[in-house]
Amino acid sequence: MQCPECGATHIRKNGRRKGKQNHICVTCGRQFIDAYDPHRGYSDAVRRECLKMYVNGSGFRAIERVKGVHHTTVIT
Ligand SMILES: [Zn+2]
Known part of the structure; x- marks a missing residue:
């Protein structure tokens, strides 16, 4: 987690x-929401598992159900 304003990690x-x-940067006081960068919202491990499920024939909605990851996020 990093401040989009000043790049500080003291959040x-x-x-x-x-x-x-919602988060607030202690350094500059900027407030921002978790999903500031949705492409970095999930860890590599979760992404890899989703990809594996997709390769094994699971639909995006099935992955969404199992992993709790929204299917539009899975697609991206
Ligand atoms: Zn900041």
């Missing part, structure tokens, strides 16, 4: 907005 949780985790 604090700042409650939830519209169901998403």
